[in-house]
Amino acid sequence: MNNTGTLYLIPVTLGETPINQVIPEFNFQLINEIDTYIVENIKTARRFLKRSGITIPIVDLTFYELNKRTQLEDLASFMKPLLAGKNVGVLSEAGCPGVADPGAEIVDMAQQRDIKVVPLVGPSSILLSLMASGFNGQSFCFNGYLPKEQKERVAKLKELERRVYNQKQTQLFIETPFRNVNLFEDVLKNLNDNTKLCIAIDITLPTEQIITKSVIDWKTTKINLHKRPCIFLIG
Structure with a gap:
């Protein structure tokens, strides 16, 4: 026993x-x-x-x-x-x-x-952001933190984008809140204009924002990501 x-x-x-x-x-x-x-x-x-x-x-x-x-x-x-x-x-x-x-x-x-x-049941930022993104919830991958060094980070972003197109798989990743802006800029500069990006910010908080746009539309969108907990998704 x-x-x-x-x-x-x-x-x-x-x-x-x-x-x-x-x-x-x-x-x-x-x-x-x-x-x-x-x-x-x-x-x-x-x-x-x-x-x-x-x-x-x-x-x-x-x-x-x-x-x-x-x-x-x-x-x-x-x-x-x-x-x-x-x-x-x-x-x-x-x-x-x-x-x-x-x-x-x-x-x-x-x-x-x-x-x-x-x-036990409770809030998961990964699942909540995926639910609200409009992206494929049948096949997805959470990649955690991307590389700190910009050249490696950009290479990783392009690899994740290829998975989106080749495998039809949603890609999720995060960054330390004070580096969110740098990551966001790398996404806009290096991914295809038609690639869709969802940013889920302050999930479950009164200031929550979960927004999905194409990369080209994000380029003309003002949003404050600095020091706010975010999850990024591409799909």
Whole structure:
């Protein structure tokens, strides 16, 4: 008999969105049954849990931090509560853990140990932007961050555009918010005028904008992308 706990993957709001707008009631109930969390950032996690109305005192919660600074050898210790029969929640800074955010390593370790993994419903900027783009939702690829160096970034953009035309596959990618403008300029200068570009900005926030235009039409469109969370899609 397997007496291990369950690993719950708990989505987080994509910003200061009204929490009841994007998080189901079941998630709030579950949060009040869990006192151990694997999180991308402890400060952010505490703030989200407080906004979610957690009744367990924050000081009584146990947090394990999982991000780019976490050492591989530390991950095994994160499994101990689960192996001892305790349920554990995973929280990223925003959106769904394990999708363009940390969490996959822990899920993989749990799967290898036959620990039950339960993904919960919540906001995913990738799926929401795809839904609103008007692009092919049957075949798509999320490419994460493109190269920082401009020459390599432009080459990657042209490669993604070829996939759009040759494979009829929607291509999604992101950039660090303060470099959004540079990426946008590279798209306009290097892709075909007829290629369609969707930019999804501030998803689920009151300032949300999700706009699809051809590259040539974007060239005459004014839009503020600086330091705003965006997803870019071409299709």
